[in-house]
Amino acid sequence: MVLQKRLNYSFDGYQVPVIPRASRSARGRSSIRKKRDNSHIHAFEILASVAGNFLHANESSNPENTALAKEADLFHGNDVKEKQDDEAGFFKGDLFAHGTCSEVITACVPGLQGEHDNQSHLEGQGQNVLEKEEGGLKRRNSNEKIIHIKGSSGGFTEPGHKVSKDCISDNNVEKPLLECRKHLDSSPHGGSTARKLVNRDDDENFARCTQSSLRNKICSPPPDTPKPKDASPITSDENNSRDNSELENLQRMYPFKKRKFFNQSSSSTSDRGSHCQGVFDFSDTKVNSTIHGTAIEDSSSIADQQVHPGSKGCNVKLSIKSFKVPELFIDIPETATIGSLKRTVMEAVTAILGDELHVGILLQGKKVRDDNKTLIQTGICQDDKRHRLGFMLEPRHSRISPPSYNEDPCYLTSTPQQKLSRQSTSLMFQQGTYNVSQERSLIKIESCAEGDINMVSSVPDTSANNNMSKCRALVAVPAINMEALAVVPLRRKSGNPDFGQRRIRRPFSVLEVEALVQAVEKLGTGRWRDVKQRAFDHAKHRTYVDLKDKWKTLVHTARISPQQRRGEPVPQELLDRVLAAHAYWSQQQCKHQLKPL
DNA sequence: GTTAGGG
DNA sequence: CCCTAAC
Numbered sequence: 001m002v003l004q005k006r007l008n009y010s011f012d013g014y015q016v017p018v019i020p021r022a023s024r025s026a027r028g029r030s031s032i033r034k035k036r037d038n039s040h041i042h043a044f045e046i047l048a049s050v051a052g053n054f055l056h057a058n059e060s061s062n063p064e065n066t067a068l069a070k071e072a073d074l075f076h077g078n079d080v081k082e083k084q085d086d087e088a089g090f091f092k093g094d095l096f097a098h099g100t101c102s103e104v105i106t107a108c109v110p111g112l113q114g115e116h117d118n119q120s121h122l123e124g125q126g127q128n129v130l131e132k133e134e135g136g137l138k139r140r141n142s143n144e145k146i147i148h149i150k151g152s153s154g155g156f157t158e159p160g161h162k163v164s165k166d167c168i169s170d171n172n173v174e175k176p177l178l179e180c181r182k183h184l185d186s187s188p189h190g191g192s193t194a195r196k197l198v199n200r201d202d203d204e205n206f207a208r209c210t211q212s213s214l215r216n217k218i219c220s221p222p223p224d225t226p227k228p229k230d231a232s233p234i235t236s237d238e239n240n241s242r243d244n245s246e247l248e249n250l251q252r253m254y255p256f257k258k259r260k261f262f263n264q265s266s267s268s269t270s271d272r273g274s275h276c277q278g279v280f281d282f283s284d285t286k287v288n289s290t291i292h293g294t295a296i297e298d299s300s301s302i303a304d305q306q307v308h309p310g311s312k313g314c315n316v317k318l319s320i321k322s323f324k325v326p327e328l329f330i331d332i333p334e335t336a337t338i339g340s341l342k343r344t345v346m347e348a349v350t351a352i353l354g355d356e357l358h359v360g361i362l363l364q365g366k367k368v369r370d371d372n373k374t375l376i377q378t379g380i381c382q383d384d385k386r387h388r389l390g391f392m393l394e395p396r397h398s399r400i401s402p403p404s405y406n407e408d409p410c411y412l413t414s415t416p417q418q419k420l421s422r423q424s425t426s427l428m429f430q431q432g433t434y435n436v437s438q439e440r441s442l443i444k445i446e447s448c449a450e451g452d453i454n455m456v457s458s459v460p461d462t463s464a465n466n467n468m469s470k471c472r473a474l475v476a477v478p479a480i481n482m483e484a485l486a487v488v489p490l491r492r493k494s495g496n497p498d499f500g501q502r503r504i505r506r507p508f509s510v511l512e513v514e515a516l517v518q519a520v521e522k523l524g525t526g527r528w529r530d531v532k533q534r535a536f537d538h539a540k541h542r543t544y545v546d547l548k549d550k551w552k553t554l555v556h557t558a559r560i561s562p563q564q565r566r567g568e569p570v571p572q573e574l575l576d577r578v579l580a581a582h583a584y585w586s587q588q589q590c591k592h593q594l595k596p597l
Numbered sequence: 598g599t600t601a602g603g604g
Numbered sequence: 605c606c607c608t609a610a611c
Contacts, residue, residue: 501606502605502606503605503606506605526600528600528601529598529599545601545605548599548600548601548602549606
């Protein structure tokens with residue numbers, strides 16, 4: 001097939017991770033603090049990073065989750081086939097085989113808002129691929145109210161909930177919090193409706209990574225590797241310094257994303273760009289049972305709300321775990337690398353976000369436009385309302401109509417729904433009202449479109465196991481959408497050389513190596529076309545040039561010390577044969593060259 | 598179209 | 605894996 005097959009990734013939502021300040025496992029993270037406003041908001045921390053999260057697993061980590069359990073079983077059953085036959089799946093699921101993938105569980109559970117209670121929240125297992133963070137609330141005042149806002153999903157701590165307080169102890173902010181959430185947050189059905197991202201496999205029926213395998217890999221529990229650093233208590237100062245260092249780490253880790261993001265969000269976004277977690281302290285906010293009784297029926301009446309006279313200086317703490325970006329459609333050649341996919345998604349996101357961002361507040365689905373209203377006035381402090389509280393990240397300039405997506409094939413396709421989203425703007429996540437379950441998807445790759453393996457699990461984090469780190473996960477929600485592809489074929493901008501250009505990297509499996517060695521032993525070096533025909537005739541993705549190159553690397557590998565070797569280990573026995581064959585045929589070649597003389 | 602070798 | 609000179 002001459003034309004490149006393209007993969008359509010539909011991102012129903014893009015979870016922009018919010019990195020809690022208290023989080024310690026973060027590998028990279030920046031923190032921006034803007035506090036002491038002396039107004040309603042006394043403290044606002046933005047600690048999250050937009051650092052990409054491209055995989056989304058929306059299963060609950062709850063082992064009791066039936067669906068998940070099944071998946072796990074399937075996974076362990078090894079549904080990744082590897083045939084000795086040239087074509088059979090050589091793909092071994094490497095793409096997701098890296099440890100960190102197992103962490104890729106979103107912290108957001110579909111429509112859990114207010115439904116939490118005794119259900120275990122997948123958040124406990126959630127983890128961003130790139131970041132090891134868990135939602136963490138930073139403790140401020142003992143009387144603070146804590147509202148946990150997780151992008152589009154539930155899991156938020158009820159204000160005043162005793163667990164919340166417990167969780168926010170000084171020295172152990174994260175873990176306790178996590179544990180608390182496990183009880184408070186819920187949503188067993190989080191991932192049941194996951195969609196799949198499928199890569200059409202036409203010609204090569206080559207590598208295959210079933211959904212279940214992926215999912216299971218994604219969901220497999222991370223190794224238990226304690227992270228020393230996380231064990232220490234965190235003091236305020238510590239956090240500060242840590243934030244700084246983490247910021248650096250973050251920048252190092254996600255240079256591209258960060259750069260990209262910030263470039264497009266000027267001025268004040270320098271910091272906030274990818275940081276979305278906010279902890280709001282509303283010292284002026286009065287919340288008490290009385291106020292709660294004063295239900296605000298309609299957001300339109302919010303403006304009329306008055307601060308309850310009897311209220312005391314309670315603070316409302318909001319922890320925004322993530323923001324959701326409207327559905328995105330990505331069209332990408334299946335041969336594109338993972339890195340390309342990342343960049344594409346990033347571009348899509350940044351394209352939507354446009355330039356500067358500002359935060360929009362939604363209450364019960366309606367935008368709260370009056371910035372002068374107090375929380376108490378808007379009813380945000382009320383439990384019932386809080387469940388309806390949502391945040392949006394939107395372009396500063398109301399609607400910079402994005403380049404016509406239809407006209408710009410390099411971009412994203414948009415569905416009517418998406419167009420609406422864009423109009424209302426970009427990142428948005430609504431607490432409680434948003435049902436993530438339907439948005440979550442898993443990636444399914446029928447035919448391997450694998451590329452840069454490292455990317456997926458890019459940051460093997462030792463903290464992965466940290467309980468805290470499990471607290472948060474962010475994830476993009478890829479869902480394939482072939483229709484979109486058909487309707488609006490997207491093409492990569494010429495500027496990106498990756499697209500449709502370089503073939504995906506497909507490491508040779510041991511079996512392939514063995515086949516190659518055997519063929520070369522018999523045919524010798526220099527007859528790559530024959531080798532190809534003999535041992536890889538059906539492996540269309542292996543050209544004789546590939547075989548020649550592989551042989552070259554094999555010889556090199558065989559000559560270096562085992563410690564220097566990378567990738568899937570090749571049995572020494574095979575390497576020995578490589579050297580032997582190489583020596584033999586080199587000698588033969590010399591003889592042939594000498595004979596004429 | 599293959600081979601060989603550098604990138 | 606890519607690129608390309610050389611055959």
